[in-house]
Amino acid sequence: MYKVIIAGCGGMSNAWINPSLRRTDCGIAALVDPLIDRAEARKIEHSLSCNTYASLAEACAGEDADIVYDVTPPEYHYSTVTTALKAGCHVFGEKPMSDNIENARKMIECANESKKEYFIMQNYRYNPGIIALKNFLKSGRLGAIGQISANFQLNPHFGGFRDEMDNPLILDMSIHTFDAARYLLGADAKTVFCHEFNPYWSWYRGDAAAVCIFEMGGGAVFDYRGCWCASGKLTPWNSEWRIACEGGVVCWDGGDKIIWDSGEKDADGSTVEHIVPTVHMDRVSHDACIADFYGALDKGARPQTDCRDNINSISMVYKAIESARTKSIVKF
Numbered sequence: 001m002y003k004v005i006i007a008g009c010g011g012m013s014n015a016w017i018n019p020s021l022r023r024t025d026c027g028i029a030a031l032v033d034p035l036i037d038r039a040e041a042r043k044i045e046h047s048l049s050c051n052t053y054a055s056l057a058e059a060c061a062g063e064d065a066d067i068v069y070d071v072t073p074p075e076y077h078y079s080t081v082t083t084a085l086k087a088g089c090h091v092f093g094e095k096p097m098s099d100n101i102e103n104a105r106k107m108i109e110c111a112n113e114s115k116k117e118y119f120i121m122q123n124y125r126y127n128p129g130i131i132a133l134k135n136f137l138k139s140g141r142l143g144a145i146g147q148i149s150a151n152f153q154l155n156p157h158f159g160g161f162r163d164e165m166d167n168p169l170i171l172d173m174s175i176h177t178f179d180a181a182r183y184l185l186g187a188d189a190k191t192v193f194c195h196e197f198n199p200y201w202s203w204y205r206g207d208a209a210a211v212c213i214f215e216m217g218g219g220a221v222f223d224y225r226g227c228w229c230a231s232g233k234l235t236p237w238n239s240e241w242r243i244a245c246e247g248g249v250v251c252w253d254g255g256d257k258i259i260w261d262s263g264e265k266d267a268d269g270s271t272v273e274h275i276v277p278t279v280h281m282d283r284v285s286h287d288a289c290i291a292d293f294y295g296a297l298d299k300g301a302r303p304q305t306d307c308r309d310n311i312n313s314i315s316m317v318y319k320a321i322e323s324a325r326t327k328s329i330v331k332f
Helices: 011-021 036-045 056-062 074-086 101-114 128-139 166-185 285-299 309-326
Strands: 002-007 024-030 051-053 067-069 090-094 118-121 147-152 189-196 208-214 221-227 241-246 248-252 259-260
Touching: 002 011, 002 056, 011 024, 011 036, 011 056, 011 285, 024 056, 036 051, 051 056, 051 189, 056 074, 067 074, 074 090, 074 101, 074 208, 090 221, 090 285, 101 118, 101 221, 101 285, 118 285, 118 309, 128 241, 128 259, 147 166, 166 189, 166 208, 166 309, 189 309, 208 241, 208 309
Parallel strands: 002 024, 002 067, 024 051, 067 090, 090 118, 147 221
Antiparallel strands: 147 241, 189 208, 208 221, 241 248, 248 259
């Protein structure tokens, strides 16, 4: 039975608590939040019989825990993760790894030195649609990929730290889409050009919209168009995807519809579209990703979103921000 400390008791903590309560191989030993009343409220909400602390260091000293869930805002990830690792705990953490790439690299070094594991929540990989799309691309039915395009248009009113971030879209949200592109292509980025901006109607202080062009390993180009204050025609959180291959095009609406078109025409000259069936999953999103984490620990293995791999996704985030700032193509 793994004993778990949950660091950060804001709204996102429910996405970690609920799947954990459904598991039989872990138990919540403590809740941590500098606003101790928030930790107490979460404890009451879930009828937990655990301790609450205002600091992670105190929790690690007071509990014989195995794992820390890092559900803090990005600027606290470095201190949370390194504190937990140095205390002898594995870490399952929210994305992005950190609020700067230097700290992300130090976090990997800390994991290596502590001989503990640090796994990143990239729950958008654990979706029936993207897995079906990945399987279809791997089948080679349409040949090599030339261009992969993602359109993300939403308008959430979170309030809190996101409204005050310098790069709310790129830093807090685009990591999901960038990571998904890496997952679908099985390749890492080589260069990026990014134009970041903030529409005049935006309620975010920082830039909430961006257009990015990545050159990816293997020769494909990934283009991203995103806005977190969209005024209409919203997309799913998974984005809308169009992937152009040498033998045709496959499109995913971000939900449960995937179609491919190889240019074939029927008798009346209209385009023939083929449906890619989605896959069945007993668990999805956070639930599935957390299950993967525990499975990896049990096997002494590392999941697909281990920090040593995920650094390549967060690098896309920070290189895109650098490109927007310098108005230049940035190499990886």
